[in-house]
Amino acid sequence: MKRVYNFSEGRAGMKDILGGKGANLAEMTRLGLPVPPGFTITTAACMDYLKRGRQLTDELQKEIRQALQELELATQKAFNDPEQPLLVSVRSGAAFSMPGMMDTILNLGLNDQVVKRLAQLTDPAFAYDCYRRLLQMFGDVVYGIDKTCFDRCLDRLEKQLGKQLADFSEAEWQQVITAFTAIYAENGKRFPETPMQQLEEAVAAVFNSWNNHRAKVYRQLHQIPDDLGTAVNIQTMVFGNSGEKSGTGVAFTRNPTTGEKRLFGEFLLNAQGEDVVAGIRTPLAIGKLAEVMPALYDQFATLAELLETHYRDMQDVEFTIENEKLYFLQTRNGKRAPKAALKIAIQLVQEGLITKEEALLRIAPQTLDQLLHPIFVEDEVQQAILLAKGLPASPGAATGKIVFTAEKAKALTSAGEQVILLRQETSPEDIEGMVVSEAIVTSRGGMTSHAAVVARGMGTCCVTGCEALTVNEAERTVRCGERILQEGELLSVDGSTGKIYLGRLGTKLTERDQDFHLLMQWADEAAQLKVHANAETVNDLKTALAFGADGVGLARTEHMFFGEKRLLEMRRLILSESEQETAAALAALLVFQKEDFYRMYQITGEKRMVIRLLDPPMHEFLPHTQEEITQLAKDLNQDSRAIKKKINALQESNPMLGHRGCRLGVTAPEIYQMQAEAIMTSALQLAEAGMTITPKLMIPLIAEPKELELVKQAVVDKIQAVFAKSDQTLAYEIGTMIELPRACLVADQLAAAADFFSFGTNDLTQMTYGFSRDDIGKFVGSYEEKGILSQDPFQTVDQAGVGALMKIAVVKARQVKPDLSIGVCGEVGGDPRSIAFFQELGVDYVSCSPYRVPIARLAAAQGKILYDRKENCASISRII
């Protein structure tokens, strides 16, 4: 096993063993770019070190010494050399960029003797400045000595001597060194005099930093395996801080915000890299370099473009100038804003550097989110007062007046105000208030709580689980720490960060431009999975189509019963005391539902639309307060005590596992029949207008094949009656949700009775884990903190559990009906990682909230491309 690679021995493809930084240094060396010579210790050496109880092996030490000798030969310098002392930098560099690890030690090789020679070779101020930087960095990263000790010491000396560091004499610098040595001693440490010892300790420190707390947290957060290890890069120092003909800078080959094809970056003369990053001095725009050192700028621009062409992507380059000589210290693919990412990817295709497929793979689907929602103006955010932070449940940015009830939201908005609905948690009754609000904030609930799901569906900005807020609905106040806000006060809510600010902040729209539409077009060409939307309101349906949804995978009907008049009829139905009353309520609801479906079909036209029949338990439609009950009793001409009794009788211990979904279809078939009549009548009406609509009715919560058969039969009977009455027929389909574990296990039997399947992954995940979305907030924090859940299974499909059940279902169903249409309409239908899994699973479409449609379209394209390349196919064959 080779543990150490000279830069001239590696290349870009060796990231796994040399780390990103090391591989790119080698690649640049190989390309002939001016790179200060050096070598890289491999990631494997790191893991070996960690496994052996943190011991540098003899073999590794030998290889390091050998590489160092070669370096000394190449540079004509040497460690501790009285004439030409060698100074090096030591940098960590894993295969994935990891900010949690130890980063850099500069000027390694200096000690009390060497610094004197360096002072002779350059000047004392420079030499001692280098030395004190080494002492500071080494003390901090190798020995964990609090860095502020050093800073405070420097401040003290400056005050004491009445002058700035830059003006210190050699004797005064000696005082600095003595003081720093004392700080080491106070911490029970001694700075190693021998450069070789410095190097070995620095290498060990980099290795150790792989397992420090921050690095572990970062890896967990980004799902980077723990057994990769980090490489260490040892490189000859070049000094950007050796005078006014020296300098250092960072540049992007294209603008990382706009994507414009022009060098973009900053530099400082007479400075080391950390000075640029630290922001103590204000750097100059890279263009200025053309004025200061025109020839060098041209060289830099030419080489930067060469790098971009070589890497076939926008590069983020670090460089140093030492006495008018240019050195490249790092290159990597540059991070960029979503808008720039799109533009750059498309430009690269147009420039012939990459293929369309590569362009599609270059865009992280989630980043599209930012292009679809408004955001706050950055300057105003900087100055705003942060009130609290919750979960970023639905992106967007909005300002409005606080209201605590749906009624108040409706009242204020109809008076032309903008409101933020702030509640402990929302329920289906709040829907009308939610629709009119600019943003929704709840003090409880997670990313998949009612508020979050509904808000995402509507594209409304939403922050949930903001536990710092204590809502007092009765007093119409909200408390946050010491602060108490009244109804009507202004808040600004950022649904992309979860942050809530006091007062009003300005917003701006991100524009979807040609680039966006072109990329989406490429995505649709590449994808196999179709992308549908979960939508039922006029707004949502229009948004979904505008965002390119191929159809509607889930139109929920429960929200349709919450309008004031409809709710009364629904309640009349539920509380009915006679057959006449039941019939009257059903007749009234039928009229409403006909309108609903007619309007929906007018928008969706001949596109596929799956309508889910009523799902929630009846008690969700009933009032809770005495006041409402009294009013209802009046409206229905019933006894209020009798109503209360019925409401109590309908309460459930676990409504999620209760009398809902098709269980209503079994006990009260007349509701589904009313819905079926409304759907078919609307479709027949539109047929007369020449529209060919094939209604698709979906029955939720099926566990038993006989349930499906029975409920389906009742629906079919009604449809036949509608046909008989109108003397016309239409093709139609009746399918089922697959959202209970049992449904997956008997999918073959269900497939025989269903025209299509749609996985309801929200409920399926709840049942598979035994998690209630509404209650998970009480322990999910601990679960994430302790690493039990590496991901939220309501956001990204749980492949080992839920995914295994889905696989069983797909395999069993396709055994019976090879062409059965199978979709996924849960929350994870819009999640890129999940979509890659669904591609492999072989479902036909995913359905997600309208605002996630573009993300899902891109993810579907990526899923197919990777699937064809067999790059992520190991997972699914293993799960069951």
Place this chain on the structure above:
Amino acid sequence: MKRVYNFSEGRAGMKDILGGKGANLAEMTRLGLPVPPGFTITTAACMDYLKRGRQLTDELQKEIRQALQELELATQKAFNDPEQPLLVSVRSGAAFSMPGMMDTILNLGLNDQVVKRLAQLTDPAFAYDCYRRLLQMFGDVVYGIDKTCFDRCLDRLEKQLGKQLADFSEAEWQQVITAFTAIYAENGKRFPETPMQQLEEAVAAVFNSWNNHRAKVYRQLHQIPDDLGTAVNIQTMVFGNSGEKSGTGVAFTRNPTTGEKRLFGEFLLNAQGEDVVAGIRTPLAIGKLAEVMPALYDQFATLAELLETHYRDMQDVEFTIENEKLYFLQTRNGKRAPKAALKIAIQLVQEGLITKEEALLRIAPQTLDQLLHPIFVEDEVQQAILLAKGLPASPGAATGKIVFTAEKAKALTSAGEQVILLRQETSPEDIEGMVVSEAIVTSRGGMTSHAAVVARGMGTCCVTGCEALTVNEAERTVRCGERILQEGELLSVDGSTGKIYLGRLGTKLTERDQDFHLLMQWADEAAQLKVHANAETVNDLKTALAFGADGVGLARTEHMFFGEKRLLEMRRLILSESEQETAAALAALLVFQKEDFYRMYQITGEKRMVIRLLDPPMHEFLPHTQEEITQLAKDLNQDSRAIKKKINALQESNPMLGHRGCRLGVTAPEIYQMQAEAIMTSALQLAEAGMTITPKLMIPLIAEPKELELVKQAVVDKIQAVFAKSDQTLAYEIGTMIELPRACLVADQLAAAADFFSFGTNDLTQMTYGFSRDDIGKFVGSYEEKGILSQDPFQTVDQAGVGALMKIAVVKARQVKPDLSIGVCGEVGGDPRSIAFFQELGVDYVSCSPYRVPIARLAAAQGKILYDRKENCASISRII
């Protein structure tokens, strides 16, 4: 296809095509017993008829006529013959005994002419009585004419003529016939004059009765397939009602209540079979026959014993005597009380007629229930008010509210009440009400009446022929002497003595006799699956061991925190405001728990006992009423509003899916650690007393392998601390419940971290179906009624869904740990049908409530015997 078999052509093994009755008539004919000649139409002919839209095919009609000709030849009589008219009975007879179907039409072949010839041959009173019976039965079962019309008509005529039916003149009988003919006409029907037409219509009516409502309900209840069909038996009439030298009776070859080896039965002179069953006249004990007709009695006794030996089981025989000549009309294996079933099975083994295995298979495990369930406490019986005494038809003791109809019984029991069904006599229509009643009481009928037979079959306590009671179903009262009881009043019924008491009596356990212990011993020898008990209280643990539990498969710890002092400490822990308070509460609970486990181990000794760590959500321990909260605030010296707030904060929308089980172990590891400390400390103490206890701790509600690892580690850490402190160690095991679908799907990963598995089928069923047991009541009635659920999945394991997950879990776990101990500790662990499945699945033990242990032991034996015979193995290989 042969559609009709002469009795001389069939045999006992042809039940599938001839039905039970037909096959046994053929067998008796073959054995040379005196059986009136006849023939049987096959079950296949029935299914053929039903499939062809209820048409008797030409082929079938031809075969019937042919068989009839042979019968006419054999009997020297003929249909409509002016000299020797042939009369036949028509009886249904499926492969399984089915009280829901049409049963019998007697005297078929009579009409206005034939009755006159019969009057000449016998006497007019007899002949016309036969005819009016035919008209009544035929009208009822073939044309569905309300039978009470005929009865009321007879009453009216008796009054009008001022004499009893028996004393009617021939002319007066003519009036009866005329009146009955009018009743037919009122119902738009005409009695068919031609005997052949009578026969064909009767055959069609029997066929149709296979699909009547009661028959369907009965099949569903007993899980008899719908596609078997019924056979029809046509047999020459013999007349038990042709005078005082004639008679009819029913007898068992052994006592069906005690198992005593002696003829047991009843007979009536000058009567037809229906008179015995209907319970209108009270019959005589069979022994009396020896006095009345000694020779005939001897013949009967000899032949009955021959039948028993031939069938190798106790027989239930129907016979008729016509003019001192004995005829056998039916034999079948007799239904018997559980105590008798045990005794008879053991006697038959001892008599060398059957093997031990056969004996084990002869006992339906559920019937042991009666031997295990309590009898009335003697003292209370002494002081109780005896209301009445009837026949001890089916043993047991039960208290409940009086109901008079099956409907009311169903309504009250579904509301959670216990009821006693009190009727004049029962009929097959009452079956659904009988199933749900605690006891059945009839004012008429003998030990072989419908009520008695059905109740014994179900193991339900029953008293028949309690003639002191006068039931008024219309007014919903029962009169007993001067006393009038209303519906809803409490009665206590002792089925072993026939006594009925007012009010509620306390019960206690019966003693189980030698027969019981011998059978259990045979069962344990035959079984492979071990049977453990779910128990944790001193009483339950003792009961479990007394009933032969091999260990404790599930000791729940949550009940241990509900004692007054413990509850306060638990509440202190949950509501703690400081670390000191938490520590104090834990310390207090530790003391209690040490006592708990010490006491439990003292009882169970070295037997295996699995202790499940705390499972329910915290809010279950908190008070609800303002009063309790105020008191608690005082006790804990906290603010009551603060407590209320915390209680509210702990509320959950779906507690079943909430913060419970191992999720508590993750967020509050100190509770499990306290329990672990208590368990290990107790075990170490008992170790000093020389007991070798291997504590088994079980962690509930695991969904993720990392959950198990984490919670286990916390427990292990505490156990190591206990060992360190006491300077002693012990072997111990930590296992997990498998009760979430996800746990089954990742069972391989869980197996790696667990010492044992225990399936929690209750929760697993809830999650797999998405059913909450607490809420299922709102729709499960509809589900059963509509045949969606053929069985309650909480009582009998759902093989296709839950079973499939269990199979996945067992296969995956055993791949990793072939010897992993796997048990089942849910409700179904004590269900015989489920146990057969678990035998196949290859789990090691089941665990059930103490009272079900003997049932489970027998079921385990049967499961193994049938498994070895490969008699029920098709199911499991198919499910996934």
